[in-house]
Amino acid sequence: MxxxxxxxxxxxxxxxxxxxxxxxxxxIPLISEKTLLQETLIRLAGLKxxxxxxxxxxxxxxxxxxxxxxxxxxxxxxxxLEPVGRNTAPAIAISAFDIVENHEDGLLLVLPSDHVIxxxxxxxxAIREATVLANxxxxxxxxxxxxxxxxxxxxxxxxxxxxxxxxxxxxxxxAFVEKPNRHTAQKYVESKNYLWNSGIFMFKASRYLEELKAxxxxxxxxxxxxxxxxxQDVDFMWLDEDLFSQSPDLSIDYAIMEKTSQAxxxxxxxxxxxxxxxxxxxxxxxxxxxxxxALGNVYMKEVSNCYIRSDKEIVAALGIDGLIVIDTDxxxxxxxxxxxxxxxxxxxxxx
Amino acid sequence: MxxxxxxxxxxxxxxxxxxxxxxxxxxIPLISEKTLLQETLIRLAGLKxxxxxxxxxxxxxxxxxxxxxxxxxxxxxxxxLEPVGRNTAPAIAISAFDIVENHEDGLLLVLPSDHVIxxxxxxxxAIREATVLANxxxxxxxxxxxxxxxxxxxxxxxxxxxxxxxxxxxxxxxAFVEKPNRHTAQKYVESKNYLWNSGIFMFKASRYLEELKAxxxxxxxxxxxxxxxxxQDVDFMWLDEDLFSQSPDLSIDYAIMEKTSQAxxxxxxxxxxxxxxxxxxxxxxxxxxxxxxALGNVYMKEVSNCYIRSDKEIVAALGIDGLIVIDTDxxxxxxxxxxxxxxxxxxxxxx
Numbered sequence: 112m113x114x115x116x117x118x119x120x121x122x123x124x125x126x127x128x129x130x131x132x133x134x135x136x137x138x139i140p141l142i143s144e145k146t147l148l149q150e151t152l153i154r155l156a157g158l159k160x161x162x163x164x165x166x167x168x169x170x171x172x173x174x175x176x177x178x179x180x181x182x183x184x185x186x187x188x189x190x191x192l193e194p195v196g197r198n199t200a201p202a203i204a205i206s207a208f209d210i211v212e213n214h215e216d217g218l219l220l221v222l223p224s225d226h227v228i229x230x231x232x233x234x235x236x237a238i239r240e241a242t243v244l245a246n247x248x249x250x251x252x253x254x255x256x257x258x259x260x261x262x263x264x265x266x267x268x269x270x271x272x273x274x275x276x277x278x279x280x281x282x283x284x285x286a287f288v289e290k291p292n293r294h295t296a297q298k299y300v301e302s303k304n305y306l307w308n309s310g311i312f313m314f315k316a317s318r319y320l321e322e323l324k325a326x327x328x329x330x331x332x333x334x335x336x337x338x339x340x341x342x343q344d345v346d347f348m349w350l351d352e353d354l355f356s357q358s359p360d361l362s363i364d365y366a367i368m369e370k371t372s373q374a375x376x377x378x379x380x381x382x383x384x385x386x387x388x389x390x391x392x393x394x395x396x397x398x399x400x401x402x403x404x405a406l407g408n409v410y411m412k413e414v415s416n417c418y419i420r421s422d423k424e425i426v427a428a429l430g431i432d433g434l435i436v437i438d439t440d441x442x443x444x445x446x447x448x449x450x451x452x453x454x455x456x457x458x459x460x461x462x
Numbered sequence: 463m464x465x466x467x468x469x470x471x472x473x474x475x476x477x478x479x480x481x482x483x484x485x486x487x488x489x490i491p492l493i494s495e496k497t498l499l500q501e502t503l504i505r506l507a508g509l510k511x512x513x514x515x516x517x518x519x520x521x522x523x524x525x526x527x528x529x530x531x532x533x534x535x536x537x538x539x540x541x542x543l544e545p546v547g548r549n550t551a552p553a554i555a556i557s558a559f560d561i562v563e564n565h566e567d568g569l570l571l572v573l574p575s576d577h578v579i580x581x582x583x584x585x586x587x588a589i590r591e592a593t594v595l596a597n598x599x600x601x602x603x604x605x606x607x608x609x610x611x612x613x614x615x616x617x618x619x620x621x622x623x624x625x626x627x628x629x630x631x632x633x634x635x636x637a638f639v640e641k642p643n644r645h646t647a648q649k650y651v652e653s654k655n656y657l658w659n660s661g662i663f664m665f666k667a668s669r670y671l672e673e674l675k676a677x678x679x680x681x682x683x684x685x686x687x688x689x690x691x692x693x694q695d696v697d698f699m700w701l702d703e704d705l706f707s708q709s710p711d712l713s714i715d716y717a718i719m720e721k722t723s724q725a726x727x728x729x730x731x732x733x734x735x736x737x738x739x740x741x742x743x744x745x746x747x748x749x750x751x752x753x754x755x756a757l758g759n760v761y762m763k764e765v766s767n768c769y770i771r772s773d774k775e776i777v778a779a780l781g782i783d784g785l786i787v788i789d790t791d792x793x794x795x796x797x798x799x800x801x802x803x804x805x806x807x808x809x810x811x812x813x
Contacts, residue, residue: 128776410808413801424792425479427808430801431785436794441775443789445796450764450781457761457778 113242114188114217114316115155115164116206119148119176119224120196124458125388125451128442129420137225138175141386142396148176148224149183154231158238162217163188165209167202170194173347191341194352199310200366201358204323204334205341205350210316218245219319221312221363227395229382237379241313244273244281249375250314250322251281252368254306256380260296263387263452265289265308265364267376284374287364306378310385312363319367327366333358388451389435389444393418407438416448464593465539465568465667466506466515467557470499470527470575471547475809476739476802479793480771488576489526492737493747499527499575500534505582509589513568514539516560518553521545524698542692545703550661551717552709555674555685556692556701561667569596570670572663572714578746580733588730592664595624595632600726601665601673602632603719605657607731611647614738614803616640616659616715618727635725638715657729661736663714670718678717684709739802740786740795744769758789767799 123136130136137148145153152164163186168176170192180187191205203221210217220238228234241251254267270283287308291299299305324331337355341348368374384395396404402416409419409426417431421438428436435451437444446454474487481487488499496504503515514537519527521543531538542556554572561568571589579585592602605618621634638659642650650656675682688706692699719725735746747755753767760770760777768782772789779787786802788795797805 128778410811412804412807419796421794423794425812426794426796427479427805428796429804429808430798431796434782434796436796438789438794443772443774443777443787443794445770445777445779445782445785445787447781453763453780454778456763457780460761461776 112160112162114162114210116219116221117164117166117224119168124455127458128439151224165206166190189348191348197358198360199363200330200361201334205338207316207319208338217316223310227384233381237377241377244375245313249373251375253309253311254376254378255309255383257300260300266305267308281375281377284376287369322367322371326370330358390448390451463511463513465513465561467570467572468515468517468575470519475806478809479790502575516557517541540699542699548709549711550714551681551712552685556689558667558670559689568667574661578735584732588728591631592728595726596664600724602726604660604662605727605729606660606734608651611651617656618659632726632728635727638720673718673722677721681709741799741802
């Protein structure tokens with residue numbers, strides 16, 4: 112059985128002002144009428160041997176998560192509440208302890224809740240391939256075929272094709288590399304030997320815990336205690352703040368994937384974006400022939416390559432190019448696409 | 463005595479969305495805490511032999527005019543209400559009939575209510591010079607020394623210096639010319655022989671009516687009847703719609719100034735703008751060292767030559783140049799300065 116683990120603890124500052132501390136981007140309908148969290152769940156429909164989803168979210172977002180899951184008629188397996196953020200390694204560990212205890216051979220499909228995937232057929236195909244590898248004890252990451260020399264993503268250097276005993280079309284991971292500069296990213300893309308690190312993973316829960324114990328024992332121990340002492344009520348699993356806080360703040364990449372000898376990568380081209388910025392969102396949404404995507408009642412003249420979002424009765428855009436315009440009740444952002452990464456700085460200043 | 467005639471019948475579409483049909487730009491605090499109408503009145507303080515101001519406004523703006531005058535402790539002489547707009551020639555004619563009947567030798571100082579004048583000392587000096595000329599029966603226009611080859615203004619070709627019997631430093635008007643193209647405007651400015659047509663005038667009320675009768679008799683007759691049949695209540699002078707509508711729609715420039723042989727012009731450099739666009743407003747307001755003028759709580763990074771206006775809790779501008787950003791409750795404008803003239807088209811589409 113495959114158990115989706117939905118990571119929704121993020122705060123999405125780069126999509127300020129639509130995304131806020133009280134409503135991060137995974138809880139907003141950014142590309143359809145459904146929120147990114149709901150889209151994450153909906154796109155799993157049709158997979159075989161799929162268990163109910165487990166959620167890990169910040170305690171303050173518990174009602175949003177619960178309501179958004181309820182609204183699409185899904186029953187969560189469990190919703191774990193983080194009293195503080197400790198990055199992905201402990202969040203996944205909590206889920207892994209839970210799955211191992213209840214479904215010894217269960218596979219985890221770890222999914223960020225704030226990504227866009229346009230090509231669901233390719234996504235499902237990659238999941239099927241990853242399942243074969245994960246059942247052979249590999250820790251599988253999904254590597255996105257890069258479409259441009261992005262500097263905002265981590266990259267995975269693809270190694271040898273895995274053959275022995277597996278049918279999944281996976282590769283060894285030669286190396287994980289941090290976000291590169293423009294020049295290096297260009298070389299990566301040209302080499303056709305590098306993939307974007309999507310943050311989507313699959314492995315046996317038991318294998319994850321073995322690797323975690325070996326490579327990040329402090330995370331393992333703190334997560335184990337927090338899991339064991341979790342307090343269950345009708346709707347939520349409450350993690351104890353003192354116990355959970357003792358875990359180091361570590362990502363799964365850093366704690367495990369870069370260290371294990373059994374990392375595998377499944378390359379996939381599936382119209383993926385982490386929607387890490389307004390520009391990234393602009394790239395994946397439908398645009399008119401001038402490259403504009405406008406939500407709301409927007410009158411445009413001599414406007415190109417813009418992303419405009421407003422609930423105003425009327426927006427008029429005249430003679431602008433390559434701008435992001437985000438208008439909310441209490442805040443307004445006007446940024447050049449080149450400056451989209453700085454939106455997070457504004458968000459931080461305002462927190 | 464000098465009687466200010468305040469023309470406030472305009473609708474100011476080029477400053478949409480702040481300026482609206484229900485609140486045109488003369489009624490908005492655009493450059494200070496006072497509205498342009500109030501500033502128009504306040505800057506007359508200190509002039510000698512000044513009568514109370516007469517107002518001509520659209521009927522639907524009567525309470526705004528009355529309240530804004532009251533709020534600065536001024537007593538209007540009269541407030542005439544236009545049932546329909548018929549341009550400046552009949553509006554001034556109504557006032558001229560009124561002044562002539564009550565103050566036979568009265569001079570009219572005709573002032574648009576939506577202009578900016580930063581240098582009041584120069585303005586007053588020009589008024590004193592114009593007074594001398596007007597008392598010698600000239601129809602005086604105020605010509606602004608051009609600071610750039612603007613294509614949005616009409617120009618006045620300056621003729622011979624007027625000497626005979628006058629002390630005012632005025633010139634004959636060689637010609638009025640319509641808004642020129644860029645190339646012609648450049649030649650005008652280089653010639654140092656052309657001035658901007660400010661729309662500010664001074665003349666005896668009786669002389670205006672003489673010239674109007676001679677050059678635009680239909681305006682004269684319709685205005686006379688409308689004046690005679692005006693219905694007075696406590697606060698307002700109501701012009702009859704049937705009578706006033708019979709006047710041709712004519713500007714003072716077209717009806718009189720271009721035709722009279724006694725047009726004179728007083729050149730003046732007084733930090734004037736007709737605030738005919740957001741760009742024109744941006745030019746006259748105080749700016750930071752990057753050329754930005756921002757009203758509201760605006761965070762700017764790598765922003766230059768922008769005019770930003772919003773009541774939002776926060777506005778963030780990142781990496782933009784030469785843009786106008788106007789944010790109101792129900793509308794948002796983002797326009798390049800080059801496209802500022804097209805704002806009026808948006809306004810018209812929305813009417």
